[in-house]
Amino acid sequence: MHRVLISDPLAEEGLRILEAAEGIEVVNTPGLKGDELKSVLAECDGVIIRSGTTITADLLQRPSKLRVIVRAGAGVDNIEVPAATREGIVVMNTPGGNTLSTAEHTIALLLALSRHVPAADLSLREGRWDRKKYTGSQLAGKTLGVIGLGRVGLAVAKRAIGLEMNILGYDPFLSAERAAELGIESVSDPEDIYPRADIVTVHVPLGEQTKGMVGKSQMAKLRKGAAVINCARGGIVDEDALLEALESGHLSGAALDVYSSEPCTDSPLFKLPNVVVTPHLGASTQEAQLNVAIEAANLIVNYLQKGNIRFAVNMASLEPSELEEARRHLDICRRLGLFQAQLAKGAISKATITYQGEAAKKKTSLLTTAFAMGLLENSLEEEVNLINARVLAEERGITIVEKISSEHSDFATLVRVEVESDQGTTVLAATTRGRQFVRLVRIGSYRLDSIMDGTMVVYVHQDKPGLIGLVGTVLGKHGVNIAGMTVGREVEGGEATGILAVDGVPCPEALQEIRADDRISAVHVVKLPACGEMPPSFG
Ligand SMILES: NC(=O)C1=CN([C@@H]2O[C@H](COP(=O)(O)OP(=O)(O)OC[C@H]3O[C@@H](n4cnc5c(N)ncnc54)[C@H](O)[C@@H]3O)[C@@H](O)[C@H]2O)C=CC1
């Protein structure tokens, strides 16, 4: 049974999906905080949050069963994503589901601000007929500066174009050509927006680079009488600088939906009549909540039931069809990692992984992570998976280098790994034939062909008659059945390497007996999962 905590209010439709899902138990207790949240979280496999829950590194500390965090919404700034990654916890969000509602809310604030709607409303309710005082400004013909032209930013721009505004935009990931097609004049430096805009609205995620990006110096560059809107995240617009610019009269107004600390019910900004505020309502529509709840529920169910990952923010995203395509190669790379971990001697410092042929056309960064996963998974206490394997390797001082080779090889697909340790270098290469079988085609300088499956005895011996028989006889004597055999050599009469697929794990005495023959220079037992056996995250 997988337990899923709902730690913020989630639409009924999402809860129903979770309750109907096989093997899922729902813990619907929004509002937990501190130690209580920590202890409940530790007993849950997954959690669905909105902006009301902050997931800190402390909450993720092991021991905990937590494997997946789903943000029913867009922003993940309330999650310490690097800490989740370190613990192998996948973080997913539901981008898109609340885009239109958030864009509409931005437009609502834009109109409310330009026509003083909240203040005029209050004044009339208080018995005043103040028509002159609330004279506003028309939006048509004005310039709206949009910082961040992703989903919400573009939806805002499109609606503002409908209001006959001129749009000046900045986003490092939107080309000037595409912007022009959409009727947006784009600038290559956000600083160019401020002197030209009547109103600036931000739609970027909160992060190191965007925190305070509309600060004192940007406000100073704004024209006198300009206004600022923040419907993205508190802290992107510096609240102290905003207060100063409003109090000095440099800015004519501001509209805020989000605050640097939430919930926020007391702020000097709330005392200013030219500031329009809402309590983080951007995504609070029935439609947006329905979308994000259904999506979040499906994401968590599919992950816990089938290992499917979509919209992950801490892993290369992979559609189910792409995952299906990549599975065989993920399997090759993980098996190479597992094999290397058992073969390499000494402390590993570097691994170079080279992709050739079909492998080079896959999502190689993910394949490299699968290799790192194999390399570490049997030697660490903690769970090693496709989320945290690279971070864990880095923490252990293992540099992983990825290369693509365009050289022609004898194989349609080939993955080669070279592992360097303080005691030498080990090279392996593998390919795949058919849907299930991963084949090792190289150890060091030896070419061979061995299925990477189950328990294998790998040995290096002088290329002389009788030695293969000797190993077989010793294993037979100790009750170990040989299921398959392959031998590779460089030159006749030199050294050769043999791999025996065996039905049981040879006892230490058997290995001792083989090692005792001085014509055999090395013997290793390598244990791999059975053919086709893959971790859930491989889909
Ligand atoms: N008030 C509310 O209830 C809601 C607020 N949001 C906030 O809005 C943000 C944006 O949401 P989406 O548009 O869905 O995300 P998105 O990922 O589609 O768009 C973000 C855009 O910001 C751009 N960007 C990143 N750094 C930038 C920088 N330094 N300068 C300029 N552009 C930069 C990115 O290239 C991207 O195009 C979310 O991260 C969230 O914090 C989202 C939904 C509801």
Ligand SMILES: O=C(O)C(=O)COP(=O)(O)O
């Ligand atoms: O999706 C987002 O980023 C939001 O800010 C929406 O927040 P909420 O889920 O309404 O608490």
